[in-house]
Amino acid sequence: xxxxxxxxxxxxxNLSKHYGTVAALQDFSLEMQTGEMVSLLGPSGCGKTTVLRxxxxxxxxxxxxxxxxxxxxxxxxxxxxxxxxxFQAYSLFPNMTVIENVExxxxxxxxxxxxxxxxxxxxxxxxxxxxxxDAYPNQLxxxxxxxxxxxxxxxIAPKVLLLDEPLSALDAQVRVQIREEIxxxxxxxxxxxxxxxxxxEEAMSVSDRVGVMNAGQLEQIDxxxxxxxxxKSAFVxxxxxxxxxxxxxxxxxxxxKVFNQEIELSQNSASFGSGSAVIALVRPxxxxxxxxxxxxxxxxxxxTKSFLGPMTKLGVDLGGENLVYVNLTSQEAKKIDVGxxxxxxxxxxxxxxxxA
Amino acid sequence: xxxxxxxxxxxxxxxxxxxxxxxxxASAIEFSLRGYGNKGHTMANYSWIFQQDDFFTNITTSLRxxxxxxxxxLLTVVPAVVFLHLEGQKFKRFFEFLAxxxxxxxxxxxxxxxxxxMPLFVQNSEYELAFFYVVIAIxxxxxxxxxxxxxxxxxxxxxxxxxxxxxxxxxxxxxxIPAIRGSINSALFLAITLSFGEFTLTSLLHWETxxxxxxRVAQGNVLGSIALSMFSLIGAWTLLIVVQSAQNWKGIxxxxxxxxxELEEVAL
Numbered sequence: 001x002x003x004x005x006x007x008x009x010x011x012x013x014n015l016s017k018h019y020g021t022v023a024a025l026q027d028f029s030l031e032m033q034t035g036e037m038v039s040l041l042g043p044s045g046c047g048k049t050t051v052l053r054x055x056x057x058x059x060x061x062x063x064x065x066x067x068x069x070x071x072x073x074x075x076x077x078x079x080x081x082x083x084x085x086x087f088q089a090y091s092l093f094p095n096m097t098v099i100e101n102v103e104x105x106x107x108x109x110x111x112x113x114x115x116x117x118x119x120x121x122x123x124x125x126x127x128x129x130x131x132x133x134d135a136y137p138n139q140l141x142x143x144x145x146x147x148x149x150x151x152x153x154x155x156i157a158p159k160v161l162l163l164d165e166p167l168s169a170l171d172a173q174v175r176v177q178i179r180e181e182i183x184x185x186x187x188x189x190x191x192x193x194x195x196x197x198x199x200x201e202e203a204m205s206v207s208d209r210v211g212v213m214n215a216g217q218l219e220q221i222d223x224x225x226x227x228x229x230x231x232k233s234a235f236v237x238x239x240x241x242x243x244x245x246x247x248x249x250x251x252x253x254x255x256x257k258v259f260n261q262e263i264e265l266s267q268n269s270a271s272f273g274s275g276s277a278v279i280a281l282v283r284p285x286x287x288x289x290x291x292x293x294x295x296x297x298x299x300x301x302x303x304t305k306s307f308l309g310p311m312t313k314l315g316v317d318l319g320g321e322n323l324v325y326v327n328l329t330s331q332e333a334k335k336i337d338v339g340x341x342x343x344x345x346x347x348x349x350x351x352x353x354x355x356a
Numbered sequence: 357x358x359x360x361x362x363x364x365x366x367x368x369x370x371x372x373x374x375x376x377x378x379x380x381x382a383s384a385i386e387f388s389l390r391g392y393g394n395k396g397h398t399m400a401n402y403s404w405i406f407q408q409d410d411f412f413t414n415i416t417t418s419l420r421x422x423x424x425x426x427x428x429x430l431l432t433v434v435p436a437v438v439f440l441h442l443e444g445q446k447f448k449r450f451f452e453f454l455a456x457x458x459x460x461x462x463x464x465x466x467x468x469x470x471x472x473x474m475p476l477f478v479q480n481s482e483y484e485l486a487f488f489y490v491v492i493a494i495x496x497x498x499x500x501x502x503x504x505x506x507x508x509x510x511x512x513x514x515x516x517x518x519x520x521x522x523x524x525x526x527x528x529x530x531x532x533i534p535a536i537r538g539s540i541n542s543a544l545f546l547a548i549t550l551s552f553g554e555f556t557l558t559s560l561l562h563w564e565t566x567x568x569x570x571x572r573v574a575q576g577n578v579l580g581s582i583a584l585s586m587f588s589l590i591g592a593w594t595l596l597i598v599v600q601s602a603q604n605w606k607g608i609x610x611x612x613x614x615x616x617x618e619l620e621e622v623a624l
Binding site: 058095096149153 | 526
């Protein structure tokens, strides 16, 4: 995102919504800058789709306010919000051709046929479907349908583009291809975009910022790299990426003892009294092979070995409840077999801990 | 070997079905073409139909009432079922139950009871029949529309259209109705054919429409009555073909094979 765009486009202020006694959203606030792509990530039922639908005017909410370009749009209906939306389910109008679908929003806005045809063809060009303007939706693959849905949403030059898990119905290869296209087009058109997904890789790879939600609240919103490397809560640390959960003990003066090592506690960790039993959250890439002679190392038996292309994941039994996963380059892992013993050591300078 | 037996059985069943369907109709047509006193085959019975004084009056009455019933179905049942799918999911079971009631309520009760509920100016007009025809057709029209709406992602289509700036009315007219055009056509066809062929209720209420008239004039001419029945049957089929053609018009969609779709995905 370019620096020139650092002005607030969307401001969601203290949104709340509940179904009976169950809170779907609690005091949720979010600001999005012009041209920014923000993803909301979280487990099922965390409220991420609720946020998107409230912003799109598709669902009502109980408290809070919504501002777009400084204008309070809290009470306006979806047809007045000028927000393009791409849905999880295929949503192309089955009775219309590809071009008619793309033109629909422009026709509603009474744009002349020549202009809307020109603009629609440009957008179809952008999503690589200009060769099939007269096809009907059921003549297209899932990926092509979602491309058309994206072109249709962009045709109205939306104030905000809302993407509600648009890739979840597609197969893995097409998914990667389309998410990259979405990002390319989003950057090209500089459209402020809210992307809801439960796929971390998807969120991390295309977004300027990612918000992690849990139980109707925003746990942390940050750049993908900060979210991964500097999680602000145990939930974020364990939800984003793969995390080993290892039994540990607080040693006082902000340090935690894991295996035979004493490591600094992360500033974002909740505070625990000295001697408390906790769970240390350690990324697999923050564990390395060490020498047996190293007094801080811990030896264990290799139980599993998974080849992941450039990396290989080892599952090591270090005597705890769960296997501890270690990521090595596949080159390093070549010499190590299942059943052999290795010694490992944590390489992080600080650790996040959670309740045991 | 097994495949051959299976194939042969399929053709046998198909042939039996065709014979079961075609034979009575062909026999009736042949019978309707017979002349009185073994005079060979003739069109006399069919020309007799058109020579009857009330033929055109009654057939146009029935067609008019069927058309009104179709329009009423379009204006009442279609929006009601769309609304039920969009907003009234929790009442759906109840309405499904209500929709089959016309099948179990005796026509006499419907005729007498419901007629009293009509305003006087409707009671005094033959158009009251059109309202009853709509009710009688509801078990069928409701199901046809219900299935049609269940087969499309209605909520998503409505939300997509609304988010693109369309009003609810525009969404219904330009997205929902065209998307379930097949079901609507079927519902209209059912409403029209049921209206066109309805006898009991019309007769009970002392109105004369085409079926009531057929029953009356057929009493004096057996071969003519068969010709009339065939005429009605062919009329209904013609109607079916017209509705079907309208449904297929602009609706021809070529399905591509999975391989073709995959090849194109890869090419992109």
